[in-house]
Amino acid sequence: MKRKKTVYCTLPRMEIQKQNPTTEERWFDKRPLVCLAPMEAVTDRVYRQVVRSVAPEVILYTEFVSASGLEYGGDKVWKMALFEEMERPIVVQLYDHDADALGRMAGEVARELHPEGLDLNMGCPVRKVTKRGAGCGMMADPENSARAVKNMVDQAEGIPVSVKMRLGIKEKNEVVEVASAMVEAGAQQVTIHARLKADRPRTPADWEAMSQAATHIQATIIGNGDIWTPEDAQKMASLDGIDGVMIGRGAIGNPWVLHRSWQLLSGQEPDPAPGKEERIRVALAHLEMNVKVKGERRGVLEMRKMIRNYIKGYPDSRNTWLKLIEVETLRDTAKILEGFAIGHSFV
8 A cells, every 4th residue: 555755845955856766877886975874763754855955965864664663563664764756865774683574574665665775774783672683683693684685685676775784793893794694695785884783872983994894895885983074974985995985973963064075075175064044044944844744842852952963063052052952842942043043142
């Protein structure tokens, strides 16, 4: 049964050529290759459309979606996988421990949504995910993971299947053997997050280990971890074995880093970093879209982590943030952001 998709983007849209997922060029054949990382409760349809309005050239990923949830959870879970035409090229990321469910739902997503790619999450380190053998837990069971990849490839109707994983669970060279097994099973692209399963976000990403591993994996390799600036993206992209970059936390509330990174990797002079007024213009549009889709209270509260990044780096950002967390309405939040844009002090 086809599910109706609703267009709700209120940002000015840049001209975006629609992609045909059945064309010969695969999404990871593009150069330069810059991607928005899949992040739970961050890369939803609202933020993907915000990013697309700023960075028309990058590859977008959905949040990671449970295959079993798609099969048994109904429309609530399916909403996480839905996307608009303007979001293409896009990759739908699935996760689960059930290799058969992953295959069935890869086929269902392929038939219903026709994304440019299907990705298997083998990198999420969160305990509630890994203790079920999903996410990074799949790296501990390469046999089951390879079966999942093969099932996905067999049922994906020609849409390329990729995997995203970490350097390893305990050792930083584990990714070579595991990723190679996934490629043998049919995966055409591998993304490596340059940390181990137990590493905290503040643990520096090991780009050297990632590069060394990448040179031994026979697939297109995208690097991920600690990209905060276009210069970081350029440095990672220049490493041996790395074909593209994926930006995660550095892109939360900062869609411009994706576009500016793409420009630099294209050999262009990146646009200047956005000023305060531009940041607030996009933040307000993002806020309004979130409220429209999720309701006022939820839409405002969920935006707090995003807004904190939109405004950080300015002398008055902390006081503005403290004021923002006191309000729960669209009107009050917008009023504070508008004041911040023109230099109003909340001391």
